Amino acid sequence: MNKDHFTITIRDSEAFIENPSEVISISNASAFLKDKTLAIKVSPSEKFMQINLVVNHTKNIPVNFKIKLELLEGSKLILLDESHYNNDSDLEFITIMKKNSCFELYKINRYQNNNTNKFLHDCTLLENCSFKDYSFSNGSKENFSKTIVNLNDINASFLGSGISINDSTHTDNLLEIRHNSKSALSNCYFKTVAKGNSKVNFDGTIFVDNHCSKTTSNQVSKGLLIGDHSKINLVPKLEIYNDDVECSHGAASGQPDKNTLFYLTSRGISKKDAEEIYIEGFLSEFFDTIENLSMLSKAKNFISLNK
Amino acid sequence: MLDINKLNVSIEDSKILNDLNLSVKTGEVHAIMGPNGSGKSTIAHTLAGNPNYQVESGSIKFNEKNLLDMEPTERSLDGLFLAFQYPVEIPGVTNSSYLRQILNSHLKHQGKDPIDAAAFLKLLKEKSELLKIPMEMHSRFVNTGFSGGEKKKNEVLQMKLLEPKLIIMDETDSGLDVDALKITADAVNEMKSTNRSLIIVTHYLRLLEYIEPDYVHIFQNGQIIESGDSSLASRIDKEGYE
Numbered sequence: 001m002n003k004d005h006f007t008i009t010i011r012d013s014e015a016f017i018e019n020p021s022e023v024i025s026i027s028n029a030s031a032f033l034k035d036k037t038l039a040i041k042v043s044p045s046e047k048f049m050q051i052n053l054v055v056n057h058t059k060n061i062p063v064n065f066k067i068k069l070e071l072l073e074g075s076k077l078i079l080l081d082e083s084h085y086n087n088d089s090d091l092e093f094i095t096i097m098k099k100n101s102c103f104e105l106y107k108i109n110r111y112q113n114n115n116t117n118k119f120l121h122d123c124t125l126l127e128n129c130s131f132k133d134y135s136f137s138n139g140s141k142e143n144f145s146k147t148i149v150n151l152n153d154i155n156a157s158f159l160g161s162g163i164s165i166n167d168s169t170h171t172d173n174l175l176e177i178r179h180n181s182k183s184a185l186s187n188c189y190f191k192t193v194a195k196g197n198s199k200v201n202f203d204g205t206i207f208v209d210n211h212c213s214k215t216t217s218n219q220v221s222k223g224l225l226i227g228d229h230s231k232i233n234l235v236p237k238l239e240i241y242n243d244d245v246e247c248s249h250g251a252a253s254g255q256p257d258k259n260t261l262f263y264l265t266s267r268g269i270s271k272k273d274a275e276e277i278y279i280e281g282f283l284s285e286f287f288d289t290i291e292n293l294s295m296l297s298k299a300k301n302f303i304s305l306n307k
Numbered sequence: 308m309l310d311i312n313k314l315n316v317s318i319e320d321s322k323i324l325n326d327l328n329l330s331v332k333t334g335e336v337h338a339i340m341g342p343n344g345s346g347k348s349t350i351a352h353t354l355a356g357n358p359n360y361q362v363e364s365g366s367i368k369f370n371e372k373n374l375l376d377m378e379p380t381e382r383s384l385d386g387l388f389l390a391f392q393y394p395v396e397i398p399g400v401t402n403s404s405y406l407r408q409i410l411n412s413h414l415k416h417q418g419k420d421p422i423d424a425a426a427f428l429k430l431l432k433e434k435s436e437l438l439k440i441p442m443e444m445h446s447r448f449v450n451t452g453f454s455g456g457e458k459k460k461n462e463v464l465q466m467k468l469l470e471p472k473l474i475i476m477d478e479t480d481s482g483l484d485v486d487a488l489k490i491t492a493d494a495v496n497e498m499k500s501t502n503r504s505l506i507i508v509t510h511y512l513r514l515l516e517y518i519e520p521d522y523v524h525i526f527q528n529g530q531i532i533e534s535g536d537s538s539l540a541s542r543i544d545k546e547g548y549e
Contacts, residue, residue: 265380269380270380270412
């Protein structure tokens with residue numbers, strides 16, 4: 001077993017850790033399970049440690065689970081969830097990041113159209129912490145995701161990149177970035193595609209408290225409507241109580257550019273393929289924010305399979 | 308190869324082409340010249356099937372097929388190519404992946420196997436060298452951030468990859484400096500053959516000094532008001548359209 005790398009399986013609301021006898025002595029982490037809550041503590045390390053989260057549905061019951069993550073000072077963690085959620089689910093993460101820690105969360109998930117899925121994440125960052133949050137998903141009957149990022153100390157930084165591809169599904173994405181300290185940075189990009197009779201809502205709030213000077217925060221949200229029956233509602237909100245800040249936000253949604261589709265078809269590409277190329281291009285725009293090549297490849301693969 | 312008969316075309320209820328007639332035989336090079344708004348680009352886009360242009364009446368035969376019944380994809384796969392005056396930018400899609408996709412669409416239509424990555428790279432290098440296109444350009448997104456000259460060269464590159472039967476060049480000379488114009492014209496001249504026809508839409512004589520047309524047509528108010536040989540282009544250059 002690679003000591004920098006282990007897998008947690010959540011099976012029907014019970015958690016299993018591969019090779020549990022080794023988990024307690026794993027060099028960079030310890031994990032405890034109690035009352036459907038898995039507490040993971042990550043120790044300081046030069047290298048990133050990776051946890052793979054696998055959610056399995058073996059019985060027809062919803063997954064309901066909580067993970068408490070504590071990144072100790074100087075620790076580095078990649079958490080990858082590539083699960084296919086085949087049933088209702090309710091997952092909650094609570095993350096505390098101590099000074100100088102780094103956390104990269106990759107959620108690359110497929111859901112079923114007839115399910116209800118909920119994901120909540122509350123992440124608190126202290127001095128010099130970096131949190132990168134990448135989310136790639138399709139929607140479901142009711143797909144609700146809420147992330148609250150608390151930038152509680154100087155030089156804390158957040159990069160959020162979310163992609164939601166919907167085909168007659170309903171997705172609600174809420175992101176709240178709370179600048180509770182001066183000199184913190186946040187960048188957020190959200191892109192969605194709505195096909196069929198999908199309905200997608202994105203509500204992005206940037207809050208800057210009155211004592212938080214030297215704050216930098218940017219938020220971009222874009223939606224692509226395919227067909228005449230889908231709806232996208234992008235709501236960027238700024239609540240800024242300090243004048244010494246650089247904040248921007250932009251939101252736009254619309255249908256594919258007809259001139260681009262004509263250009264592609266005029267080169268012998270079918271209408272359907274032209275639309276897929278257009279979607280792929282639209283969703284790929286933020287790929288340069290993913291530095292981890294292995295994760296980039298997974299993200300590209302997800303888009304290629306779900307566009 | 309191409310027969311346009313009494314063609315009337317509108318854009319948003321504004322009539323642009325009026326009873327246009329034009330016949331292009333296989334192997335011929337035709338130039339269409341005319342002032343702004345005379346309908347030059349309209350005929351180019353109508354031939355390619357741009358849905359923004361409404362054909363009110365008339366007919367177009369392309370290799371004995373009724374072109375107006377064909378979708379843009381089908382027109383391309385059957386050998387019609389429009390080099391755009393303003394090629395669109397497609398962010399997020401690399402030029403190399405796009406070029407390979409369009410080539411594979413044509414190969415599939417011809418019942419051939421798709422070209423693999425290594426063979427495509429070799430072909431792309433070979434064609435790019437002819438046009439003095441750096442390979443680095445192909446890792447950028449399609450036309451995104453390209454200079455005017457790079458966009459036009461990219462159009463000619465696609466033309467060379469797809470080897471169409473009928474090429475329509477819509478003001479390919481605009482945005483090209485003297486050197487780029489010569490490189491582009493050389494690449495187009497290499498494609499001239501007895502089984503390929505060209506329609507060159509242009510304002511000016513300069514491209515026609517490199518690619519000599521068999522026929523020159525002067526457009527005004529959506530009609531051809533005069534036709535002649537290449538000397539007509541020289542006369543227009545000296546005397547203007549008035």
